[in-house]
Amino acid sequence: MIQTKVLDRLRNSSVLSAAQFDKELLCELTKLAAYLQLHRFPVVHALEDKIMAAAFFEPSTRTRLSFESAMLSVGGKTISVADAKTTGVAKGESMRDIGQMFNSYADIVVVRHTEQRAVADLTEYLRIPLVNGGNGSDEHPTQALADWYALLKWRPEIAYGQIPEKFRLNIGIIGTPGNMRTVKSFLTLALLFPENVNHITIFSEMADPLGAELREMCNGSPIGINFSRDLQGSLEYLDVVYMNAIAYLGDGYRFFGEEFQLSAKSKLKDDTVILHPLARGDELSTDLDETQHNLYFNQADGAVWIRQALLLAIFDRVRNIVPDNLLN
Numbered sequence: 001m002i003q004t005k006v007l008d009r010l011r012n013s014s015v016l017s018a019a020q021f022d023k024e025l026l027c028e029l030t031k032l033a034a035y036l037q038l039h040r041f042p043v044v045h046a047l048e049d050k051i052m053a054a055a056f057f058e059p060s061t062r063t064r065l066s067f068e069s070a071m072l073s074v075g076g077k078t079i080s081v082a083d084a085k086t087t088g089v090a091k092g093e094s095m096r097d098i099g100q101m102f103n104s105y106a107d108i109v110v111v112r113h114t115e116q117r118a119v120a121d122l123t124e125y126l127r128i129p130l131v132n133g134g135n136g137s138d139e140h141p142t143q144a145l146a147d148w149y150a151l152l153k154w155r156p157e158i159a160y161g162q163i164p165e166k167f168r169l170n171i172g173i174i175g176t177p178g179n180m181r182t183v184k185s186f187l188t189l190a191l192l193f194p195e196n197v198n199h200i201t202i203f204s205e206m207a208d209p210l211g212a213e214l215r216e217m218c219n220g221s222p223i224g225i226n227f228s229r230d231l232q233g234s235l236e237y238l239d240v241v242y243m244n245a246i247a248y249l250g251d252g253y254r255f256f257g258e259e260f261q262l263s264a265k266s267k268l269k270d271d272t273v274i275l276h277p278l279a280r281g282d283e284l285s286t287d288l289d290e291t292q293h294n295l296y297f298n299q300a301d302g303a304v305w306i307r308q309a310l311l312l313a314i315f316d317r318v319r320n321i322v323p324d325n326l327l328n
């Protein structure tokens with residue numbers, strides 16, 4: 001049963017941070033996403049009166065297209081900015097004025113921006129919900145929803161009570177959560193599962209990969225957080241490896257060194273899964289694509305359904321799609 005009372009918390013809400021989600025809300029949203037993915041309605045009209053603006057001031061493949069696909073397949077309409085250079089930004093237009101236009105032209109806006117502050121600044125002028133599609137090095141909350149949707153499909157028992165210790169997860173995160181938006185949002189949601197996540201090991205070249213805000217969050221969690229540079233020597237202990245293409249290392253973006261790369265030759269456990277928000281670089285070899293370690297394509301595929309679930313919850317249209325006997 002899907003708990004509509006829990007999903008109602010998203011009604012007419014903006015989504016700026018993964019920290020807005022607790023375990024209950026995340027799990028109800030993933031249940032709704034699973035229902036939508038299983039049924040793949042040919043045509044429905046749940047959002048036929050709604051327009052979504054996808055305003056991407058930084059390049060994207062998955063986030064913009066999966067949001068648009070999610071909206072279109074439940075009857076909604078989309079308008080898009082795929083390149084900041086095609087907007088008034090190129091002529092110096094302010095985000096404040098752009099925000100006024102979103103109010104007039106759409107019912108919801110998904111924004112990606114290079115600047116961390118741009119998303120919070122925009123919400124000051126918006127009367128419609130805003131979904132953060134990635135703001136600089138800060139957050140990518142709906143990517144984290146897609147990450148955990150993939151993980152909870154892989155191991156649904158993680159969401160329900162405490163499982164025996166030998167089945168609990170040891171997660172490796174390659175990167176610097178304090179400076180990488182997908183990694184930060186993924187880690188934020190990982191902290192919601194203290195019963196079933198044993199350890200999180202962060203593999204980074206940086207002395208302080210968490211930064212002050214995340215360090216405080218991690219210090220308040222019973223999950224053991226470790227730091228290491230020895231990814232290859234730690235692979236035999238990891239059930240999940242979360243990786244990304246680039247790291248922000250103080251003075252700019254850099255690709256990871258060879259010691260943080262994975263290929264089919266890496267000494268992964270047979271049942272270890274790899275998550276990667278994509279796009280990838282050399283850190284994730286294509287020879288892993290055909291292996292059982294590949295959860296990253298599933299992660300990208302599921303993004304449509306978790307984003308559709310989110311849109312339906314924000315517009316309070318879950319009851320238009322899911323039969324009453326599956327709702328509580």
Ligand code: CP
Pocket residue numbers: 059060061062063064134140143277278279
């Ligand atoms: N995962 C992700 O944010 O991909 P895009 O940059 O293609 O949207």
